Amino acid sequence: DTGVSQDPRHKITKRGQNVTFRCDPISEHNRLYWYRQTLGQGPEFLTYFQNEAQLEKSRLLSDRFSAERPKGSFSTLEIQRTEQGDSAMYLCASSLGVGATGANVLTFGAGSRLTVL
Amino acid sequence: SQQGEEDPQALSIQEGENATMNCSYKTSINNLQWYRQNSGRGLVHLILIRSNEREKHSGRLRVTLDTSKKSSSLLITASRAADTASYFCATDGREGGSEKLVFGKGMKLTVNP
Numbered sequence: 001d002t003g004v005s006q007d008p009r010h011k012i013t014k015r016g017q018n019v020t021f022r023c024d025p026i027s028e029h030n031r032l033y034w035y036r037q038t039l040g041q042g043p044e045f046l047t048y049f050q051n052e053a054q055l056e057k058s059r060l061l062s063d064r065f066s067a068e069r070p071k072g073s074f075s076t077l078e079i080q081r082t083e084q085g086d087s088a089m090y091l092c093a094s095s096l097g098v099g100a101t102g103a104n105v106l107t108f109g110a111g112s113r114l115t116v117l
Numbered sequence: 118s119q120q121g122e123e124d125p126q127a128l129s130i131q132e133g134e135n136a137t138m139n140c141s142y143k144t145s146i147n148n149l150q151w152y153r154q155n156s157g158r159g160l161v162h163l164i165l166i167r168s169n170e171r172e173k174h175s176g177r178l179r180v181t182l183d184t185s186k187k188s189s190s191l192l193i194t195a196s197r198a199a200d201t202a203s204y205f206c207a208t209d210g211r212e213g214g215s216e217k218l219v220f221g222k223g224m225k226l227t228v229n230p
Contacts, residue, residue, distance in 0.1 A: 004159070040222075040223075048216065098216055102148070105162050106152075108160045
C-alpha cells in the first residue's frame with residue numbers, strides 16, 4: 001500500500017475556471033476526509049465520507065464546492081467558478097474511523113496546491 | 118472556526134535542546150492528537166492521548182493532557198534538525214456523532230544545527 005495519493009500535486013488556473021482534484025485513500029480505509037489549508041494556518045475541515053456516503057459538510061463551504069466518492073474508494077473534489085480566495089492546499093486524508101480503538105487517526109496525502117490567478 | 122490553538126506560534130532552538138508547545142481547546146473531547154507537517158507536505162500523525170490519560174510517551178515525544186484546563190502540551194526532547202516542521206494539535210469534534218478532527222493553527226519549530 002502506497003498510502004494516500006492525491007492528483008494533481010499542483011494546479012494553476014484562471015479565475016472562473018473549474019478544477020477537480022482526485023484522492024485515492026488507503027484501500028482498507030472507509031473514511032475519507034477533505035481539508036483546506038492556507039499559508040500559516042491549520043487544516044480546515046471541508047467534508048468527509050464513510051464509504052460512499054457524504055456524512056458531513058462544513059457550513060462554511062460554498063455551493064461551488066462539491067465532493068463525491070461514488071464507489072466508496074477514490075474521491076473527487078470539484079471547485080466550480082474558481083475565485084482567488086480558493087487558492088490553498090487541498091488535503092485528503094483517510095482512516096478506519098473510531099472503530100474498536102475509540103480514536104480516529106488520519107493518514108494524509110501530500111496535498112494538491114491550487115493557485116487561482 | 119478552529120478549536121485548537123497552539124502556543125507559541127513559532128519557536129527556534131538549537132539542536133539538542135528541548136522544545137515544548139502548548140495547545141488549548143474549547144469543548145470537551147475524547148482524544149487529542151498531535152501531527153507534524155514538513156513544508157509543503159501532508160500531515161503525519163505523531164501521538165494520541167485519550168481524555169482519561171494525563172501523560173503519554175513515545176520515543177522522544179512526551180504529551181500531557183489537562184482536561185480541567187482544556188490544554189495539552191507536546192515536549193520534544195533532544196531535538197534534531199530533522200524535527201524542523203510545523204506541529205498541530207487536533208481534537209475530535211464529537212458533536213452530533215461527527216468523526217471529523219478539528220486542527221489548531223499550528224506551531225512552526227525550527228531546530229538549528
